Amino acid sequence: MSWEHFIYFAIASVLxxxxxxxxxxxxxxxxxxxxxxxxxxxxxxxxxxxxISLERPPLRTMGETxxxxxxxxxxxxxxxxxxxxxxxxxxxxxxxxxxxxCINIFKPEIHSKTLMPALQSPWFxxxxxxxxxxxxxxxxxxxxxxxxxxxxxxxxxxxxxxMTSLDNLVYVGLAFMTFGMLFGALWAKEAWGHYWSWDxxxxxxxxxxxxxxxxxxxxxxxxxxxxxxxxMIIISFILLQMCWWGINYLPAAMGSSxxxxxx
Amino acid sequence: xxxxxxxxxxxxxxxGGLIIAGLALELTIGAVxxxxxxxxxxxxxxxGMILALVVMTLLYNKVYAIRFLCTxxxxxxxxxxAVVLTIIMGLNRQTDDGTWFNNMLTFWPFVLIYVFIAIIxxxxxxxxxxxxxxxITLRDVSFLLNHLGLFMAMVCATLxxxxxxxxxxxxxxxxxxxxxxxxxxxxxxxxxxxxxxKFIMETYDDGSPRRFASDIQLITPSxxxxxxTIDVNKPAELDGWKIYQYSYDTTMGPMSQISIFELVHDxxxxxxxxxxxxxxxxxxxxxxLAQRKK
Numbered sequence: 161m162s163w164e165h166f167i168y169f170a171i172a173s174v175l176x177x178x179x180x181x182x183x184x185x186x187x188x189x190x191x192x193x194x195x196x197x198x199x200x201x202x203x204x205x206x207x208x209x210x211x212i213s214l215e216r217p218p219l220r221t222m223g224e225t226x227x228x229x230x231x232x233x234x235x236x237x238x239x240x241x242x243x244x245x246x247x248x249x250x251x252x253x254x255x256x257x258x259x260x261x262c263i264n265i266f267k268p269e270i271h272s273k274t275l276m277p278a279l280q281s282p283w284f285x286x287x288x289x290x291x292x293x294x295x296x297x298x299x300x301x302x303x304x305x306x307x308x309x310x311x312x313x314x315x316x317x318x319x320x321x322x323m324t325s326l327d328n329l330v331y332v333g334l335a336f337m338t339f340g341m342l343f344g345a346l347w348a349k350e351a352w353g354h355y356w357s358w359d360x361x362x363x364x365x366x367x368x369x370x371x372x373x374x375x376x377x378x379x380x381x382x383x384x385x386x387x388x389x390x391x392m393i394i395i396s397f398i399l400l401q402m403c404w405w406g407i408n409y410l411p412a413a414m415g416s417s418x419x420x421x422x423x
Numbered sequence: 424x425x426x427x428x429x430x431x432x433x434x435x436x437x438x439g440g441l442i443i444a445g446l447a448l449e450l451t452i453g454a455v456x457x458x459x460x461x462x463x464x465x466x467x468x469x470x471g472m473i474l475a476l477v478v479m480t481l482l483y484n485k486v487y488a489i490r491f492l493c494t495x496x497x498x499x500x501x502x503x504x505a506v507v508l509t510i511i512m513g514l515n516r517q518t519d520d521g522t523w524f525n526n527m528l529t530f531w532p533f534v535l536i537y538v539f540i541a542i543i544x545x546x547x548x549x550x551x552x553x554x555x556x557x558x559i560t561l562r563d564v565s566f567l568l569n570h571l572g573l574f575m576a577m578v579c580a581t582l583x584x585x586x587x588x589x590x591x592x593x594x595x596x597x598x599x600x601x602x603x604x605x606x607x608x609x610x611x612x613x614x615x616x617x618x619x620x621k622f623i624m625e626t627y628d629d630g631s632p633r634r635f636a637s638d639i640q641l642i643t644p645s646x647x648x649x650x651x652t653i654d655v656n657k658p659a660e661l662d663g664w665k666i667y668q669y670s671y672d673t674t675m676g677p678m679s680q681i682s683i684f685e686l687v688h689d690x691x692x693x694x695x696x697x698x699x700x701x702x703x704x705x706x707x708x709x710x711x712l713a714q715r716k717k
Binding site for chain 2: 327342345350352355366
């Protein structure tokens with residue numbers, strides 16, 4: 161199994177996800193679940209086969225992390241759909257997923273088979289997978305925030321009830337982000353001798369983490385302004401992008417981060 | 424302004440005041456010198472900090488400012504300042520000999536804002552503890568794990584930093600070595616010896632490295648000898664020291680007759696780890712509570 165085969169799995173999954181998203185609009189819940197899950201299974205089977213043929217978890221390159229992100233987005237979408245029955249969420253998550261799939265198809269990076277010794281650790285897979293899941297949830301939260309900010313139907317009452325589910329999404333996303341960050345700290349102690357070195361990636365992880373904490377605490381403040389809270393979610397997600405891939409292009413981080421992926 | 428109850432505005436002014444105070448310190452006495460915090464100074468500071476927090480908690484009902492520190496209106500602006508200052512850190516290359524924005528960890532405004540966060544965390548933790556009844560809810564546990572965990576991890580990591588010893592030891596095959604070099608290039612004698620039996624280097628078919636490791640013996644004064652292998656990502660542990668595979672004779676590659684180890688001694692690590700594990704528990708409880716809320 162290699163990246164050449166990716167396009168077939170991707171097309172099959174995306175078609176099923178589009179079907180699922182369409183069924184959600186039509187209020188056909190059963191069909192939504194079946195098709196979306198089928199798409200997820202097909203996509204995941206590609207990940208597993210990549211894992212086997214690479215003889216290591218496909219988590220090292222940016223392309224490989226995008227693979228997980230493309231997988232977790234519809235999964236997060238489905239979880240949110242099952243809890244809060246948003247008709248639009250699967251369309252959004254599918255669209256986002258397609259963007260990442262297209263980047264992987266049209267802008268493939270060098271996909272190397274080797275895994276350097278520093279990455280051979282039992283912490284590697286949980287650290288990255290948990291982070292990717294957090295990113296997917298917080299990405300979904302951002303889409304919801306944008307939807308609320310710009311949709312006409314956002315009458316104060318209905319928006320307020322939706323804010324609670326948005327809060328839940330951020331809580332879960334932040335919980336996973338905390339896991340990812342602390343797994344990283346525990347791993348860093350084993351690999352480099354210290355749990356926190358203010359490496360540029362760590363610095364931006366701290367920024368992102370505090371930024372979501374600001375949102376959570378602000379939402380707990382009596383008489384908070386929901387519009388401002390929505391803006392906080394969007395700003396936090398922009399900061400998250402810096403942490404995720406922005407530092408690869410940041411002059412201040414170049415050559416000084418162990419997290420910059422050249423491959 | 425400054426009419427009670429204080430609001431976000433007062434919170435931002437308070438943090439702004441700290442930043443101005445930090446700038447004044449930076450300009451007068453210069454950057455923060457973390458080396459000055461080595462034991463026992465850091466222990467005394469921690470004790471003083473906890474005592475001050477307890478006294479402040481006792482004065483909670485008497486002093487309005489202390490009550491204000493326990494509000495979102497104090498916490499949120501402080502976190503916003505922390506985000507902004509840390510963004511400045513992220514946008515500027517950090518170097519050990521840098522100043523101001525190029526060495527934020529020693530920049531007073533940055534340090535003071537994080538100290539303020541620690542004070543708020545300590546206060547709200549004690550306040551919550553003092554209000555606990557016999558009926559402890561998951562929400563209480565979650566609150567304490569998250570806030571006390573962060574307090575412990577942050578404070579112990581920062582105060583303990585000066586006590587961390589990072590040494591390099593170069594071992595030659597079959598020659599027991601007990602002398603290491605610290606970061607100031609001084610020789611430090613260890614309470615045990617490391618004998619390198621064999622350096623191991625494996626490569627992939629394309630020549631890129633697959634494994635660096637060393638078969639070693641750890642010889643202790645009590646004459647117990649421990650045979651072990653140190654891999655990248657798999658340090659050995661002895662008497663509070665962690666021993667890492669660091670380097671080798673790169674001109675010799677797999678034939679290297681030497682192996683260089685990094686030895687790290689961090690007496691505050693158990694406290695930092697306690698904080699980290701509390702935060703992990705806090706994150707788990709946050710996940711559970713989010714599901715329940717609806």
